[in-house]
Amino acid sequence: MAFFKSRSKQKAGPVDRDHLPRHIAVIMDGNGRWAKRRGLPRKAGHKVGAEVFRTIATYCKDLGIAYLTVYAFSTENWKRPQDEVDAIMGLLKRYLLEAIDTMAKDNIRLRFLGDLTVLSPELQELAARTNAISATLDGFQANICLNYGGRDELLRAAQSFAADCVDGKYQEDALDSDLFETYLFSAGLPDPDLIIRPGGEQRISNFLLWQCAYAEFVFTETLWPDFKKEHLDAAIAEYQARHRRYGGV
Ligand code: IPE
Ligand code: IPE
Ligand code: MG
Secondary structure (H helix, E strand, C coil): CHHHCCHHHHHCCCCCCCCCCCEEEEECCCHHHHHHHCCCCHHHHHHHHHHHHHHHHHHHHHHCCCEEEEEEEECCHHHCCHHHHHHHHHHHHHHHHHHHHHHHHHCCEEEEECCHHHCCHHHHHHHHHHHHHHCCCCCCEEEEEEEECHHHHHHHHHHHHHHHHHCCCCCHHHCCHHHHHCCCCCCCCCCCCEEEECCCCCCCCCCCCCCCCCCEEEECCCCHHHCCHHHHHHHHHHHHCCCCCCCCC
C-alpha cells in the first residue's frame, strides 16, 4: 500500500562523506538465528558477530565517525541459557585482551555503558585496563553497552540525583536535561544521530531510551553476522536522505 511506502529509501544515494552522522549506534541482533540457519550452536553466531563488530568499528573509524555505540549484552540477556552467557563473556574477554594490545596503536578508545560490577573480577579488571589506555588517547571511540538497559540507566540516574539532593548538593528543581544527563552511563556523549537495528526486528529492546529521542532509525533484515561495510553505507545514505526537524518546520 502506498501509505506505507518508505520515501527515504528511494532518495538514498551514495554516502556523502562531508555530512556523516557524528554518532552511530547499533543493536547487534540476529547472531542466534544466523547460527541456527547453518545448523550451528548459537555461540557460533556470537563469534562471527564479534568479528563483524571489529570490522564495522574499524570502518567507522576510517570513515571519520566520532562515536560508535553497540548493544552487546542487555540487562535482560541474563535470561539466556548459562552456556550461551558464558560464551558471550568468553568472547568479550578475548576481545578485551586483543584491544589492550592494539588500541593505542590504532588510536581507538573504548568505553563501557552499563553496570559492570556483576561481571567476573577478571573482566572488570580488563575493562579497567582498557579505560586507562583510552584515557591516554583522543581518537575514535567505541562504546560497548554491557549489562546495559535503558530503564536501569534511568532509574540509577534518578536514584543518584535523589541521593545528591538528600546530601544537600542540589535542590530538586535544579534538575534539567543537561544535569540529568550527567547521571547517565552516557554522560558526556552526544546523542546518537543514527540507530541501526539489523536482524529484522523493529523494536528498541531497552536501548538508549533517553538518548534516542531524536535519533533516526534504520531497520534492516540482514542478520548482524552478515552485516558488511556496504550495509553501513546504505544505512548512512538513508540517514542522509532524511530531513531532521526536531519538532520544527
Ligand atoms: C544479538 O543476537 C546478540 C545478543 C543479544 C547478545 P541474538 O543472540 O539476540 O540473535 P537472535 O536475535 O536470537 O537471532
Ligand atoms: C537486543 O537484542 C540486545 C542486544 C542486541 C544485546 P535481543 O535479542 O535481546 O532483543 P529482543 O529479545 O529480540 O527484544
Ligand atoms: Mg535477538
